[in-house]
Amino acid sequence: MIKIILTFFLIIxxxxxxxxxxxxxxxxxxxxxFVLFLFLGIFSVLFPDILNKAxxxxxxxxxxxxxxxxxxxxFFFSAINVYLKFKEMDLRINxxxxxxxxxxxxxxxx
Amino acid sequence: xxxxxxxxxxxxxxxxxxxxxxxxxxxEVFNTVLCVDDGSKDETKxxxxxxxxxxxxxxxxxxxxxxLQTGINYALSLDNINYFVTFDSDGQHxxxxxxxxxxLLKKERxxxxxxxRFIENSSNVPLLKKLMLKAATLFTRYQTGLSISDTHxxxxxxxxxxxxxxxxxxxxxxxxxxxxELIKKDCFKYREYPxxxxxxxxxxxxxQPILNSINILFDLLLNRKK
Numbered sequence: 001m002i003k004i005i006l007t008f009f010l011i012i013x014x015x016x017x018x019x020x021x022x023x024x025x026x027x028x029x030x031x032x033x034f035v036l037f038l039f040l041g042i043f044s045v046l047f048p049d050i051l052n053k054a055x056x057x058x059x060x061x062x063x064x065x066x067x068x069x070x071x072x073x074x075f076f077f078s079a080i081n082v083y084l085k086f087k088e089m090d091l092r093i094n095x096x097x098x099x100x101x102x103x104x105x106x107x108x109x110x
Numbered sequence: 111x112x113x114x115x116x117x118x119x120x121x122x123x124x125x126x127x128x129x130x131x132x133x134x135x136x137x138e139v140f141n142t143v144l145c146v147d148d149g150s151k152d153e154t155k156x157x158x159x160x161x162x163x164x165x166x167x168x169x170x171x172x173x174x175x176x177x178l179q180t181g182i183n184y185a186l187s188l189d190n191i192n193y194f195v196t197f198d199s200d201g202q203h204x205x206x207x208x209x210x211x212x213x214l215l216k217k218e219r220x221x222x223x224x225x226x227r228f229i230e231n232s233s234n235v236p237l238l239k240k241l242m243l244k245a246a247t248l249f250t251r252y253q254t255g256l257s258i259s260d261t262h263x264x265x266x267x268x269x270x271x272x273x274x275x276x277x278x279x280x281x282x283x284x285x286x287x288x289x290x291e292l293i294k295k296d297c298f299k300y301r302e303y304p305x306x307x308x309x310x311x312x313x314x315x316x317x318q319p320i321l322n323s324i325n326i327l328f329d330l331l332l333n334r335k336k
Contacts, residue, residue, distance in 0.1 A: 097169060101166045
């Protein structure tokens, strides 16, 4: 049951993230979650049983499985983030190329 | 008597073989012809400059939408330009169609007239291309809510009011859908007009590869809310 809720929640987050990848809101949350993830990593190394306890809470067998799923998720989000970042950069470059063409023409005409 | 007050924008990418003929044909009818070389790797720019057309050149290839936007922005900076035409550089479009569409626009006081290959069976569209276009049309129809029969036709005529509102985000082939969305969003008065597309061996070999539809779809879905 919790799995369904979590999946649903994740999908909503994904859509929101894709729509506004560079809004201040999303950027802040990306950073918060990243730091959180780091801390969770540190804790699970120091207290290895945490992972198992958390896993059982959600309904997953082992802590290692939870780690695997989390890793898969983080990777997935990172990949999308990189893609979106590149698309944004593309847009910026394209605008410059367009402006430049007009400026060159106006300069030639002088 | 040439057509005045109108800028006809011809975006071109690697059309060195035909661009001169295309531009000269258009120049016989239109006063102000703007060729935008989208970072071509061949003699497109040189060939275009041999004509009386105004030639702008991108240093990098950014896409047909980008070339159109450059053309539109430049045309808007010129004096006495109140009408705009977008026209393909591969020789598929007919100048007479552009003239008729402009007349229709003025007569009916429309904001934009879009060429269509699918009204009155006006062209010989190769079958596979036809199917692909139908699919694209249905998708764009769903997306924009407009019932347009040919959603990816490069022959358009529009007025200054419309030109000023064009601010493309998609510089690749998805720009066509973006223009339609603009019509829907700001409730511009539009009409379709049957046009003839000349599918020569040359132009057929340069058409949109069907696989590119995947790329366009992807970009559209991700870029919708910018």
